[in-house]
Amino acid sequence: MSKAFASQADLSEKKISFTEVGRDLWAFTAEGDPNSGVIIGDDSVMIIEAQATPRLAHKVIEKVREVTDKPITHLVLTHYHAVRVLGASAFEAPQIIMSEKARAMVAERGKEDWDSEFQRFPRLFEGHESIPGLTWPTTTFNDRMSVYLGNRRVDIMQLGRAHTAGDAVIYVPDENVMFTGDIVEYQSACYCGDGHFHDWPGTLEAIRNFDLEAIAPGRGAALAGRDMVNAALDSTKDFVRSTYRPAARVALRGGSLKEAWDAVRAECDPKFADYAIYEHCLPFNVARAYDEALDIDTPRIWTDKRDLEMWEQLHG
Template identity: 85%
Template sequence: MAKAFASQGDMAEKEISFTEIGEGLYAFTAEGDPNSGVIIGDDSVMIIEGQATPRLARKVIECVRSVTDKPITHLVLTHYHAVRVLGASAFQAPQVIMSEKARAMVVERGQEDWDSEFTRFPRLFQGHEEIPGLTWPTTTFNGRMSVYLGQRRVDLMQVGRAHTAGDAVIYVPDQNVMFTGDIVEYKSACYCGDGHFHDWPGTLDNIRKWDLDAIAPGRGDALVGTEMVNAALDSTADFVRSTYAPAAKVALKGGSLKDAWDAVRAECDPKFHDYAIYEHCLPFNVARAYDEARDIDTPRIWTAERDAQMWEALQG
């Protein structure tokens, strides 16, 4: 019997944690499921990441209401992926912000990504009937912008390609804390299916230069203290390099995608097999690494049909 595709069999609910990572700053985490962030300003609240559905977004709102009754006025989306953005309507935020490149990726591949992720990870899309459609920003930026929540300044920045070409980070200077989206993970596999392997380590170096006191990563526990921050930066870089190098070696010698899969497993399984969503991410990571080694700079669009074809090829 064929192995179940990706995370179709993962239906167990995850335990939620809501961790203060600075004054008025919180990380919403759930055992390797997509994280969200909360920034409480003088008179309003900014949310980082919209979750996959309004049902999941309401869990974030419940945590927010446990610490403040200030209105949610801003929702920032670090990139375009469905599991990050399709719950946005629940927040009813007047301002929804993405980078210009992230919005362009919604135009180019947003519906395909939704269809693909829905098939890959059914648990995250329970309650999908409430999703009103693709999530569109009301505001975009290129490079950098600042938002003021009263006197509290929040800097939105693009510091390099990594998880996608449109990644943004959110920095709160009065606490030296950053929300990195999926550029940084902690004890969770990086999803590299839309990634840029050559750029990703340098982007992590750019984040490291801030000498941060805390990070809310894309998945995994909140990172509080420089030791934990640097450990996560190191392990994320190791994951990216360990995935790309063996796949590239196979691709450049003319080997098959299945050969690359075997080579990456030999390198990564001993180090990362117990990371959250490792098995889920691996086929997409290998396929993207194989393509990038062959000079395909723009990740090919994942569709539900392409997912199935790739999975069949790797299981053969």
């Protein structure tokens, strides 16, 4: 294989930041690694995203304990991907919340995704032997639900398909702040391998309609202020469209996946080559864009075997 697969060569430790994005609202970020969020209520704490392993989850817990000793009662998972959910056991939260669609995706493809992501991201699976198994929610919802942490209301909503078909966002109305999961990224490539390119821009506009004070994105730094929020929404939309359109043109004229790869690189490299995990994401993104252009609405399941075959096809 001519190029190190996915993120196998990324072994450097990332600097952790813990940023307050609203009153008692915190973003745990780490230079393009998966983010987590923290919502502190009157008498309890909600965590958003569990990290890939219990060991990595404890890094989030350490930061939480620097700002509050209230118990962690709720864990919200914005979608099913292994690097977001497999650390859940560390939080010992009585309530684990996912959309009903995200739970269905755990059942449909959770084990395959775990094997696939473990191969792609060895550094993120530090302490993987402590993962007890697939993470299942205790509570699911369709469209939206609200959780009350004392008087603080938290709205958990599906605004549309984007990064996956089961994406949820978490909105805190008293501070007008949203935790978006991987629907929004900042200075980081979007992973579109399980995405829905046609729907994604509209979902971003649904987020924009909240006129938010701040966003904690899926990857990248916390976004404080409307200018940063809108810049991140714009750059995410540009990334999605710049990936899909060249690939679709090739697919619809009967061109090959390799030709689509070359066309997307020509469009995206000048704008996004310095983004975190760009080289990792690009082959998966092109493959999914090519499929969606051919009306394959449900993303094909990635497996560790399919990953390597596709990578070799484009890089070999």
